[in-house]
Amino acid sequence: MRLPADYHLHTPLCRHATGTPAEYAARALALGLPEIGFADHSPMPRDDFDNWRMRADQLGEYVESVQRARRDHPRLAIRLALEVDYVPGQEAWIRDLAARHAWDYLIGSVHYVSDTWAIDDPGRLSEWHRRDPDEVWALYFDRLTRAAASGLFDIIGHADLPKKFGFRPRADCRPWFDRFLRAACATAVAVELNTAGLRKDCREIYPAPDLLQRMAQAQVPITFGSDAHAVAEVGANLAQAAQLARDCGYTHGCRFAGRQRRLEPL
Ligand code: ZN
């Protein structure tokens, strides 16, 4: 069975990942992956915003490290990308980042539901216990919908991230999903199947089958990513993710080069 491209790989510049891009590429070749893409956590306008991303002055070093992996592994297609946090009000900053290098794609992710709380941060798990999960999920999907509607991104990352630690909403998710999917269709943005959820408390790929089936009905294009933060995670569970996509009705995934999309049979 063909494996999909792994489009969500991190690097040590984000300060919570290990292994160089060249080492990830070597692992990808050993696994028989057809293509990979680095999408490390992009800088914020302020370097002291948090401590889990590259600084603004490290962007060139990041690009250089991906180019080095390309030189070391010329047989593997290696894409240059970023995982960009969507924070309302930072649209101009994101456009500026987008113009700085020859990115193959930008993943737009929501981690922050306010300026101070990233819902997936294990160090801030206690915040979940103070909050109503319904409120957090609503805030999250409001931002995710705005990210999809912004037209700033090629791919939306881990679309149901609030499930990470197992805090599930009591409310009916369908209105949130449908608003998000209407925005995604309006801008033709793709959504990734991210296998990191299988390694978290939720034990489930992002997004859940219910959302994925709705995506398939709405003909939202998909990509695949392990969200690897270590060499051993490169390509993790991508065959399972491809099977899930097929089970939900997908026949194709997509690939990006120079921010242009093309379909690829699953
Ligand atoms: Zn990360």
Ligand code: FE
């Ligand atoms: Fe993320």
Ligand code: FE
């Ligand atoms: Fe990531």
Ligand code: ZN
């Ligand atoms: Zn991620």
